[in-house]
């Protein structure tokens with residue numbers, strides 16, 4: 001495929017275009033995700049108008065795709081850096097039958113092929129830039145390169161220590177007027193505990209509903225309970 005889009009984040013990171021010689025395999029399309037169309041996505045896009053979004057924990061791409069499509073509908077020029085190992089989580093070793101979700105071939109997951117096929121099928125390959133890397137290594141590199149994102153969605157590990165480390169790492173990459181969105185708050189006890197611990201560390205309120213928690217970098221920004229109206233909460 002000819003690259004029609006000059007991706008700033010791909011150029012900055014020195015990444016190849018994942019779709020340049022991509023041969024679409026329709027049989028790999030599987031548009032299933034978890035909580036991937038939560039209303040907070042659209043609301044935060046409207047409010048923060050992000051130029052760069054980072055998603056840590058992408059799976060088959062459904063939340064990245066939802067943000068890409070909604071950004072397009074809002075007329076935003078948004079790029080989404082989609083970070084995942086595409087190797088699954090600890091649950092894929094410990095739960096009966098879940099290994100199959102990774103479609104392993106020769107003992108190695110092929111989830112990334114599903115992600116590529118999904119992005120291509122929804123024509124979002126100019127918006128979504130995949131970075132196949134573990135979240136901690138990616139954070140080191142992004143910090144070193146001075147990357148700042150306006151919206152960061154964290155949905156990778158659901159273990160307390162790893163999740164807390166993700167929040168700490170990616171907070172440093174979040175722009176001063178940016179927003180962090182955390183999945184599975186109130187659903188996974190370890191994630192809830194990590195969100196609360198982190199919010200206490202950075203002295204920010206948590207705006208949460210239906211398994212998503214919002215933490216704003218700017219301490220003066222808050223929302224009403226439905227996030228419909230933004231209001232100042234501190235002088």
Ligand SMILES: C[S@@+](CC[C@H](N)C(=O)[O-])C[C@H]1O[C@@H](n2cnc3c(N)ncnc32)[C@H](O)[C@@H]1O
Pocket residue numbers: 032033034035036056057058059060061062063064083084085086087088089133134135136155156157
């Ligand atoms: C719950 S899924 C993400 C779901 C996705 N956001 C959606 O809406 O469909 C979690 C993902 O995090 C990834 N992951 C887990 N630990 C990671 C790590 N340390 N670094 C990068 N990705 C990781 C897994 O490979 C998996 O794809």
